[in-house]
Structures are given as C-alpha cells and as structure tokens.
Amino acid sequence: MAIITLKDVNKVYRTKEIETLALENVNLEIGKGEFVSIMGPSGCGKSTLLNIIGLLDVPTSGVVDLMNEPTERMSDSRLSEFRNRNIGFVFQSFHLIPSLNVADNVALPLAYRNGISAKERHEKVEAVLTRLGLSHRMRHFPGQLSGGQCQRVAIARAIIGDPQIVLADEPTGNLDSKMGQEVMEILHQLNKEDGRTIVMVTHNESQARMTDRIIRFFDGRQVE
Template structure:
C-alpha cells in the first residue's frame, strides 16, 4: 500500500543543514496497523508528512497504491490526498467556529460532484459510527478531548480513504479517552480494512498494533 525507497529528507538554510530522514526503506502492507516510535525530533512526523504527500522527499521515491507520486502535479497531489488519505493529528485541528457536523463535512467540500445533501448524509453517518450523533450541533469548545479526537477521526474517514495517517492521536488524552480512540482506530482497521500508520510515544499503544518500527536521528533502527 505504501512503499518508500531510499527516502531522504533534508532541510537546508543558509547556515545549517538538518537531515530529518536518511535512507528510509519501508513497506506498509494493505490492511496493516503500523506504529512508528522514537524520541522527539527523530523524524517520525516528517515520515508521516512524506507518506501523506504533505512534504516531498529530497531524494528517493514514495509509491502509494502502486502509484509513483513524484510525477504528480500539485493539483493531482491535492486530489489524491483528499480522496485516498485521511489525517488525524494530536491537536485535532478542528475549526472552532464550525459545529461538529460542518467540521466533518469539510473534506467533501473539495470533492467535485458531491452535493450538499450528500455531504450532510455522509457526515451524519460517520458521526453515528464514531458515537457522536448526539453532538452534531455542538462546537469543539463544548466537547471533551476524546470527543474532539473522534470528530477528527470522523473527518478523516468521511471521504472513505484507504489509508489513515495518525500523528500522536492519543497524545493529548487521558488514559480512558485514549483507550476509546484506540478502540475506534482498531475498528476502522479491522472492520473497514483501512491501512493505518500511527506515530506514538506510548509503548502500550504501539503494542496493540500489528507491527512497530523505530526511528533514531532520521534512520529506521528496528
């Protein structure tokens, strides 16, 4: 599903060169739930950004679902991200001025051919799936952290992506809410067959996935 071949990511300024990823070779199989671990600054989030086509590698190739992404133009990359990839972040990234329903609908605003009524129907269905039908008219400030993360997951999956990229999805949550979010991710992986790549610092969360890889100073070390 995701193949990285000899991927390097180097950030350069006039004064310094920072190697964020070095010679990464990685394959994520369809339906896999992969955990990525390592100390802060080791390249985990950069790896996720490269996988999610939010950032281009300095060298090497990123192949997703058999498609070499380096040849895509910006508009094609944007469409591919919108249709094929779902993103979940530690800080939720919900829009506070929009209610839950409107937040979840957002990715479909950029899909051609999806009517307003269809967006609403799909948003209501996915919010029911994550157990938040009773909170659709609430705003993010009226929700708990766990509920905000479930809204973020609903937004990530409304477009039916086959890959979910989650960056510390339980990092801002207490243990109970974190367990609820992990249960939801497992449900999406097990029942819907979605491929999930999750960055985490939590060994107990990583132990629940099908495979764990570890990074140190931009290199995969295990």
Template sequence: MSQHATLSPSPGHAVLATHDLRKVFRTESVETIALAGINLSIDPGEYVAVTGPSGCGKTTLMSILGLLDDPSSGTYLLSGTSVAGLSESARAKLRNQHIGFVFQSFNLIDDLSVLANVELPLLYRGGVRPAERRERAEAMLDAVGISHRRQHYPSQLSGGQQQRVAIARALATEPAILLADEPTGNLDSKAGEAVMQLLEDLNIRLGSTILMVTHDLHYANRAKRIVRLADGQVVDEHFAADGHVLELKETELSKGFEVQWNDNVR
C-alpha cells in the first residue's frame, strides 16, 4: 500500500485541467447553455470546493470531469491525458484508474458487507489479488474510522457511517482525484460536519486531491480554494491563506459575491 492515496500525474501536469469548457443542451426549440467557457486547473494535493446557486452549472461540470458526460467544446486533460475522442471503454478505464466518486446518495450495494463494498472497485479494475484487495479495503476503512463495521451491511449503518464507507470505497483504487458531489446532502448537520472533517483530514494526512461540489458556503469554506460559478462561468475564485477562512456572502446574482475575511483560524 503506498503512503499517499493518490496517483501522481505525469511530471508538470495538473491532476485535471480544462480550457474553455462549454456544454450546450439543445432541443428543437430551446438552447440552454450550462457551461460557458470554464477554465479550471487542480494540482496534486489540492482541496477545492466549487459552489454556486442552483442552475449555475455545478452538476454539469462534475459530470464532465467525472467522464460521465461529454462537453460540447473545449479541452479537458485528466492526469495529462486528453479525454477528447476516447471510446467508452477507454473512458471507463481512465475513470476507474484515476477518479474516485463520492455522491450524496452513498450508492452502496445493500446485500454486500461494508468490506465487500469497498473491495468492489478493485474487483472491477482486475489484476488485483484477493488478499491485496482485502488489505487495501481494510486500510481505507481504517483511514476513515469505520473498520469496526467491516462485516456490517449498509442498512445497519447511519447515514454518516454509510458516507464514510463510500469515501473509503472511492479511495480504494488510489485515484488521482476524489470527486465529491454534495457529500453532505443527505446528512444531518452533525454527520455532515464529521464527513467534512474527514475530507479535510484525508487531504492533510494522505495527500488526497479533492474536488467537492457543494451549495453550502459553510462547507465550501473548509476547502483550501473556493471556485464560485454563476450562469455557467467562473465568477470568483479565492484561496484560504494564513489561517484565514473566506466567507462568501451571496447577494443578487447580478452583483455576484461580496468577499469577506474572517480571522477565525481553521
């Protein structure tokens, strides 16, 4: 088991990078612009939150970055590899090797144990011996603090515990990046805080590269960089520096965001 739960991209490459990424949905009478030229780059070890109001393009962007959808135009490089023109099987292989997914709905398989759920992506990958699959899965369960539940089933766990298992499963393949789509969306505030603390710890302890999409500014502030979307565009981007946490206060969409500094140390 390697020390860091990440795969290093090729030297000189960001984990992911987009240039002028656009997505247009068309029907016979309507054209909807979901993404209007997104430029985004995430380096190894970064923890980035993408936030914005409903309809701003967050979900569309996450689907494209996760290789679940294609852009209408623009460039997307994943670990230095252009995804343009790849066959579905090549995309699936790239997705399995380089991306870990965490969804708000957990997506655990009910009739598999916690341990078996975490082993599953390694089974899909192929070429990993059963003993190694088990070792990696147990190491990830230990990393997220849920190893004592390894033989339980999802229905026997709380929502917060299920999300921990989902995060362990996402990390089992040692992905280049963890894509977390509203990871606290189905959790109460206490469980949500615990999951956010876990993501922060994984970023610090394991060097995990994390891109989180959230509408909750409180949770977005836990990331090291905050990217704000509106109308399919990046309209604001800020880093947390010197222990200061950025607070983004939503105003009228036409006015964008007012940025305030908070002297609370993280």
C-alpha cells in the first residue's frame, strides 16, 4: 500500500529573467515501510522532490498524497500539523538549533504538539536518546558534539514524534565513512524495527544499494 503518491508533479522556479524546471512530470509511489534512495547529479531536483514530499514546498502542478490524504488543499496550519505528526526530517547539515541543548533540540517537535506534559516530554527525550546512545549528552550543546553525534541527535529529533515517514537529505554527506556507516545502520534499524518509511537522498551508490529501491533523477526527470 502506497504511503507516498506523487502524480504528474512539476516544479518550476521563476524569476524575472529565467524559468527553471526543477521537476518534470514526476509520478511516484512509495509503499509503507519501504526504504527508498533517490540518486542523481547535483541540481537534478532530488532535494526539491524531498521538500515537496515533506510538505516544505508546494509543486507548481500535480498531486501529492501522503498516507492517502491529498495535501494540495491543506491550509498552512494543517500542513504544519501534518508534518508534526507524520514526517521526520534529517538534514545533511544537521540543522540543530545552536542555542538549545541536545534535550531541547530533540524535544522540538513535541513543543508544537498539544497534550504532552513536560514529564512525558522528558521521558520520551530520555528514551530516544538512550536508544541512540546519547543519553549522557542531554545537557550538551550542538557545538560540543562531533558530526556523528550531531546527526544522531538530528535523527532522535526526527523520530521523537513517532512519524511514519522519515525524509533524509544526504544524511551522511557531512560525515566521515565510519560515522556515515553508523548513521546508515541507525536508519536501517528505524526501517526494519519500527517499520518507518524512509526516503533518502544520497550520492553514495553503495549506501543506496543497501536500500529497498533506488529512484534515479536527471535534469528534473525520473529516469529509473
């Protein structure tokens, strides 16, 4: 059963002088529990696709359905709620908030969710950080962590709200091979043990081959 469906999706970036076609007629179905890699050269539209799937950007035309729910008519407020409940993001440059400590960074999605007490929030943070081997770093700030640790914190933040979909944009791009391997193992664990659907943009062929499916892009078009 498809959890992510894109039909005839186009994305055009317009400026006064120029029109750039970032995505052209993309049709895609990703099943529940699948681990999918998206590959292609720089500028081919991989990140744009991920942003559209993550409801961070809207397509110029076409339809995006997530969890069988059409998203094109969702208000900005509803989109925020949907992201909060169902989608977790892992970014290449981690995007941790430097002025918040590890615990507060991880708890960020819960801060925008109603009905969670401070105690419950703390318990969830502790649980997810323990799972990722970072419970001893709760009070540290991002600036005090290594790249691998930062990315593990970012993964903890992505999954603390228990989303069904995790979108990872080159999650190992800023890490050395050992740390990159660690991060990949965690993502596979989230996929296999938790049954989360993972869509990962990567340039790394060997990492991509370890996923269920590879979707290749070139100049905004899906070529494989």
